[in-house]
Amino acid sequence: MSLITPRTPPGTMELLPRQQVAFQRMLDTIRHGYERFGFVPVETPVFETVETLLTKSGGETEKQVYFVQSTGAIQQGHKPELALRFDLTVPLARYVAEHERDLAFPFRRYQIQRVYRGERAQRGRFREFYQCDIDVIGKDALSPQYDAEIPAVIHHVFTELKVGGFTINVNNRKVLLGLLDGLGVDDADKRVLVLREIDKLDKIGVDKVRESLTGTLGVTERAADTILSLIERRGSNAETLEALNGLGIDNGTFRQGLAELTTVIEGLRAFQVPEEAVRINLAIARGLDYYTGTVYETFLNDHPGIGSVCSGGRYENLASHYTKSKLPGVGISIGATRLFYQLMEAGLIKDGGATAQVLVTQMDPALSADYFRLASELRAAGINTEIQLDGGKIAKQMKYADRAGIPVVLLMGSDEKARGTATLKNLTTGEQVEVPLADLPARARALLG
Amino acid sequence: MSLITPRTPPGTMELLPRQQVAFQRMLDTIRHGYERFGFVPVETPVFETVETLLTKSGGETEKQVYFVQSTGAIQQGHKPELALRFDLTVPLARYVAEHERDLAFPFRRYQIQRVYRGERAQRGRFREFYQCDIDVIGKDALSPQYDAEIPAVIHHVFTELKVGGFTINVNNRKVLLGLLDGLGVDDADKRVLVLREIDKLDKIGVDKVRESLTGTLGVTERAADTILSLIERRGSNAETLEALNGLGIDNGTFRQGLAELTTVIEGLRAFQVPEEAVRINLAIARGLDYYTGTVYETFLNDHPGIGSVCSGGRYENLASHYTKSKLPGVGISIGATRLFYQLMEAGLIKDGGATAQVLVTQMDPALSADYFRLASELRAAGINTEIQLDGGKIAKQMKYADRAGIPVVLLMGSDEKARGTATLKNLTTGEQVEVPLADLPARARALLG
Incomplete structure (x- = not known):
């Protein structure tokens, strides 16, 4: 059998696990920041019906749309009925119009999902990327106070992201x-x-x-x-x-x-x-005529070249294609994939390490039941714990922990077992302590810092 | 302008915010359970190249594939180059083969993403659904101890999910x-x-x-x-x-x-x-010949009709289409969309409520700066807090809190302001306390229980 060269589709960001941990942490920070202000989650399907998606006349957008078709539909020569969303705004409009009666207004939603654009693949341009959006949608009216709240959300989230100084540019x-x-x-x-x-x-x-x-x-x-x-x-x-x-x-x-x-x-x-x-900047207008009042752009003070990392604004009516209700709103979007990529390039993001905090090694195969038990006890105490079940040479197990980015290893030989102890070693600092088994969780936590 | 009827594409699960909160909680529980055992996250693009995806001869699978094409490619009559993943196993195989040199083995990955199948739309059948997979992949060999660890992971996750009694069926x-x-x-x-x-x-x-x-x-x-x-x-x-x-x-x-x-x-x-x-059940064999040794199926004791909620097993070689390396593995998958849908139908999942824990109401427009400040203070203390910026009648604001599922409201009129207090009310229990402003975060937390 001839082998197929495994390759990630071009224009997508696929990360190694340690980077994925860092990316996941970034998304969690954004999400928890949004939740801190009471935004509620929404997820929509990756595709919308073509009818829903292509209401806008914009030729540029349509050129970038990815259409979706099953084998059967292609064989029968049907026109595509589905297409991948190219932003989170159209799905939001469709969602709010469809579920209007079941939503509490002002409707504060966050949505963290991937969007798709049939871009020519080039450095820093993505065909698939995460957007992290918040919007507040009013029914008939929405106080301009909500425009004032948005910078507070941006400020909270970017402070939590720990990417250095930033400035929120505001205009109307x-x-x-x-x-x-x-x-x-x-x-x-x-x-x-x-x-x-x-x-x-x-x-x-x-x-x-x-x-x-x-x-x-x-x-x-x-x-x-x-x-x-x-x-x-x-x-x-x-x-x-x-x-x-x-x-x-x-x-x-x-x-x-x-x-x-x-x-x-x-x-x-x-x-x-x-x-x-926050700085009033009368120059920013956002290319989109979609925005009718307040507009926002956010720049990292030490990395202006990255461009705006969080943009948005106020609009008059969200869903005029789908409903007669007037739904004014204000929102912002963080392009997380591009931001992560650029922060990595700028050295502002480090590898995230492993999810496991402790690796229980198997020094002595005769003690494996003890190792399993200790691992379970650490887990029960809320410590993410992995166990090297393959066993083998201890040096190989330590090397695995190092490679995987697990900060602490647990070692126990028959001597320690006789003493009712185990050794915990922090691989980063080299610090090593022999501790009574009953104290393992607390001491492991202390060593993790 | 004629209106387009907003509709969710058939065969997908789209939730109202309160359900989405519950679903998100379920995914978080699964994810944290996987991380507790040291599994590391991987995300792959929603599409793979057709070449990568359709290596298997299986005609059934191919019939269900969704192909993806940009407008340009369709116009030029090209054959589709991309297709949506129909499971997480093929992307995992491609990922491991492609990044083999950069991964630490045994490679323990979890992946929580949506997959796509061009199914005929019918009740309980989804065209888009979440899979939550874990796999441990060895290089050349993988100890059967890993097969023994899997039930521990299933047991931990389903205990945390709080869905009642369950039985892990094991066979070989x-x-x-x-x-x-x-x-x-x-x-x-x-x-x-x-x-x-x-x-x-x-x-x-x-x-x-x-x-x-x-x-x-x-x-x-x-x-x-x-x-x-x-x-x-x-x-x-x-x-x-x-x-x-x-x-x-x-x-x-x-x-x-x-x-x-x-x-x-x-x-x-x-x-x-x-x-x-855990129960040995010699009848279960899993339809897929993919599995070569241990197989798992998990049933809810009180809801056998739901079928297996977590299945998987041991396989000899993960990625023989893409690499000459021998990569044996063992893994399981939770079909979270179907599971959530069925648990809702069985009344085992309640609405998740709001993300906001406290709603700061605006009793008196003259005090709005105070309300904003109190909301910020609650947030700084780690309490998810929303503020009704539109103001309006207090009854309307309370009704909003109730509808949105926010458990506690904060009320402060000019009398309370003069006394340096505010009132916290738990909308579920009706419990109401007037507390000094300095104690707000602690008392709110107590009221939230």
């Missing part, structure tokens, strides 16, 4: 759209195009942005100056709010956006988020 | 195959067919099995009697082993199987598994 699309309107850019489509240009500021620089604004987009020099100097100024959040107030722009959208932005900034103190963790 | 395919050989059924293929018939004993009864054995399969009346009376007898495990020993069958396979079965049963005491939790 209404502020700039209203400002543009007030400055005489009276075409709504053009205002959206201006926002998109401004969103490129970090990438292409202020001169190029000014050029397109005053060029093809026909913004006056004076208006462009006002906007760009506003965006370029660095100051405290209070100063930025003051500068916006000081513009004296009499435009409803602008005033509403400014009020919402002020709510978010004022909420920080009440939500115990340090002022320096 | 070599025992019956060797016995049949010893009794003169000298055709190997026929012996396998006999095993499959015997596996149907619970379904079709002893008479029908005897009929097919002595009929088409050509087993002598005497041999059929010997086998069926062995299988039908009820006794302790020790008695069954004694009866097998007493047969005086001089057959290598039989003796090896009996020795392995004895190792498993003798291991129970050492692994602290109660004798009554």
Whole structure:
């Protein structure tokens, strides 16, 4: 029989166990952070019906969709009825519309699942990746206070992830759209195009942005100056709010956006988020026109090159394709696969080690029943314990523990058995103690630190 | 715009949040149980290359495969290159063969992911469902002691799942195959067919099995009697082993199987598994010829109709399609989606409630900054806390807590604020206490029980 070369499908992230432990820890931290704020879990099937999934006209999205078909359906020449989800937002919309009557609103859900995009495979681009989303969905209305709560969740989660300093950038699309309107850019489509240009500021620089604004987009020099100097100024959040107030722009959208932005900034103190963790950044607009008010992007202070690690915003209506109910919401998403990959590259994530905390070795095959019993006792005391059932040379067993990343080994020979003791050794520190059998769990726990 | 009827794809299990919390708890229990025994996590992509996935000749499996194709590939008339995994065993084989050099053997992995089968949709049959697998893979060899450890893992996990009494049925395919050989059924293929018939004993009864054995399969009346009376007898495990020993069958396979079965049963005491939790059942053979030695099936004592809730066994070589290395292993699988569904139907699983433990209500809008601060303090103390930011009538907020399943609400009006207190109310018991603000976390925890 000729062998098939085993290979992971391209564009996916497959980890060795020690990395998987670290990744799992990251997902757990995110999940427990979300739960700390009372978000409830939702999981949806990996595929949706094509009808559900492809409601959006967007050609780009459709090109990236993976269709799913059984053998039978392919043979019969049917068109695919199912496709893999490409984000968690469409499934959420479908879920909320479908289960509307059974949900308590405001509906706070988190969803940590993989999504799929038929991307050309290239470094750092994934065809399969985890998204960790939260959204709060209101029925008919949703207080802007929820926009203020979101930075508190981001702050909690990224603090727990221990990835160093980070800054949550906040903006409100209404502020700039209203400002543009007030400055005489009276075409709504053009205002959206201006926002998109401004969103490129970090990438292409202020001169190029000014050029397109005053060029093809026909913004006056004076208006462009006002906007760009506003965006370029660095100051405290209070100063930025003051500068916006000081513009004296009499435009409803602008005033509403400014009020919402002020709510978010004022909420920080009440939500115990340090002022320096959040910064008003008028340049961020998020590419998606999906967002209608508050928008968020989060950057690691020491690794700006990674780009935003947590983004999202406020939207007017979640599920207009599926229900007549008005469902406004606000949410964020962490792209965990990409984040993990980049944190590994940046050396910010270490291997997670083993799940086992203690390896019970078999020094003397005659004592195997003792080893089994000791392992059971450690487990009963809540310590993850593995036992080398193959036995063999003790050096080989120690090497296995080291390779697998198990921090502590238990050794017991006939001498120790006669004394009613066993030896615990921490493989990292080399620390070694002989302890009475009755004290094993407590001493193992102490040695694990 | 005409609305699209939102519907979950058929054959999938989608849960409401309170059920999802219960399901998540079940998966966590299984996972932590596996980790307690030192199994390490592995996740593989949802799809494999078609080449990897369809190595097995089995026509049934291939008919059930879901193929995956991007829009571009379909348009260009390409054959599908990817397909959704239909179990976790093929991905494990590919994974171990691909990463062989980087793994520590014996390799103990757990994998909790969804698998896909293009089944005809019907009640209780799923096209997408969770499998929770563990396997121990050896390089070249793997001690039969690992077969003895597996019931300890099953026992631990199902005890933690709190689903009532259960019995782990154990057998060894070599025992019956060797016995049949010893009794003169000298055709190997026929012996396998006999095993499959015997596996149907619970379904079709002893008479029908005897009929097919002595009929088409050509087993002598005497041999059929010997086998069926062995299988039908009820006794302790020790008695069954004694009866097998007493047969005086001089057959290598039989003796090896009996020795392995004895190792498993003798291991129970050492692994602290109660004798009554495990029962030798010579009838179980597992339909799959994949298994070569020990096999396991687990039944809930009070719900035999559910069928086996945890099955598996020993196999000779995991990854012969992908590597020349010999990789024997032993493993089990819990079909968590089906199990959850059936436990719900049997009333053995209750809704999981909310993730939030406390809802901070907003009695008085003027005090919102206080509410935000109290919520943050509860969170900092490790209590999952949600806050009703929309405010509104207190009755509506209480109703929300009840609907969402949040057990405790915090109430504070201006009187309480003046006294430096807040009221905590347990919505289930009705218990209500007014407590000083400094004691809130401790008292909330006490009220949560």
